[in-house]
Amino acid sequence: xxxxxxxxxxxxxxxxxxxxxxxxxxxxxxxxxxxxxxxxxxxxxxxxxxxxxxxxxxxxxxxxxxxxxxxxxxxxxxxxxxxxxxxxxxxxxxxxxxxxxxxxxxxxxxxxxxxxxxxxxxxxxxxxxxxxxxxxxxxxxxxxxxxxxxxxxxxxxxxxxxxxxxxxxxxxxxxxxx
Amino acid sequence: xxxxxxxxxxxxxxxxxxxxxxxxxxxxxxxxxxxxxxxxxxxxxxxxxxxxxxxxxxxxxxxxxxxxxxxxxxxxxx
Numbered sequence: 001x002x003x004x005x006x007x008x009x010x011x012x013x014x015x016x017x018x019x020x021x022x023x024x025x026x027x028x029x030x031x032x033x034x035x036x037x038x039x040x041x042x043x044x045x046x047x048x049x050x051x052x053x054x055x056x057x058x059x060x061x062x063x064x065x066x067x068x069x070x071x072x073x074x075x076x077x078x079x080x081x082x083x084x085x086x087x088x089x090x091x092x093x094x095x096x097x098x099x100x101x102x103x104x105x106x107x108x109x110x111x112x113x114x115x116x117x118x119x120x121x122x123x124x125x126x127x128x129x130x131x132x133x134x135x136x137x138x139x140x141x142x143x144x145x146x147x148x149x150x151x152x153x154x155x156x157x158x159x160x161x162x163x164x165x166x167x168x169x170x171x172x173x174x175x176x177x178x
Numbered sequence: 179x180x181x182x183x184x185x186x187x188x189x190x191x192x193x194x195x196x197x198x199x200x201x202x203x204x205x206x207x208x209x210x211x212x213x214x215x216x217x218x219x220x221x222x223x224x225x226x227x228x229x230x231x232x233x234x235x236x237x238x239x240x241x242x243x244x245x246x247x248x249x250x251x252x253x254x255x256x
Contacts, residue, residue: 040190040191040194041190041244041245041248043194044190044193044194044197044241044244045241047194047197047198047200047201047237047241048197048237048238048241050201051197051200051201051204051233051234051237051238052234052238054201054204054205054207054208054230054234055204055227055230055231055233055234057208058204058207058208058211058223058226058227058230058231059227059230059231061208061211061212061215061223061227062211062215062220062223062224062226062227064215065215065218065220066220156217157217157218178218
């Protein structure tokens with residue numbers, strides 16, 4: 001008999017719960033299905049906002065190089081100008097000791113310097129005077145001496161150019177052009 | 179559903195798809211911009227931005243058109 005009583009009591013509790021639930025539903029007649037339903041209008045608004053955000057992000061990406069100014073580069077001595085003959089080259093490090101660079105005197109007497117790190121897979125490029133090019137022995141990449149542009153092989157990006165300054169007979173590296 | 183309303187629904191769905199395609203194109207342009215930035219090719223990023231702004235303008239105009247159409251239908255109903 002006590003078991004039956006317990007059952008009845010449980011049933012009553014459930015009834016009360018349902019009644020409460022129903023009252024709550026009367027007060028706040030929100031159907032979850034329709035509440036979670038995203039209308040086409042909302043979707044279009046969301047897409048338009050997304051479009052604006054992406055356009056803004058694109059503008060930020062395009063403006064980033066202009067916003068972030070290059071930090072001041074050190075001035076490092078490269079070599080004596082008379083030390084590099086026409087068609088010759090010398091190695092140096094710039095801006096840090098871990099950044100190998102190469103300075104080449106072109107056939108017209110002008111000096112140019114580039115990072116020695118190949119833009120393909122970071123091997124060291126060497127100067128090939130007979131071909132008037134910078135050559136990467138790892139994957140046979142070629143770069144032009146006058147501009148550092150890729151001529152042949154797998155590299156697609158030019159070598160970063162090192163800005164040079166001549167003071168008397170001495171050559172100094174003063175910046176990096178990327 | 180009246181003919182005008184049915185037309186509106188079709189129009190709305192079509193424009194939703196168009197705007198969606200525009201957003202996908204913009205995402206592709208953004209990816210191109212970031213790639214150009216990493217390659218230090220500022221010109222490409224600028225061009226991608228211009229294209230992205232144009233696509234956004236088209237999207238915006240489409241959305242405005244849709245909401246104007248919507249308002250028109252409501253006005254007609256009233």
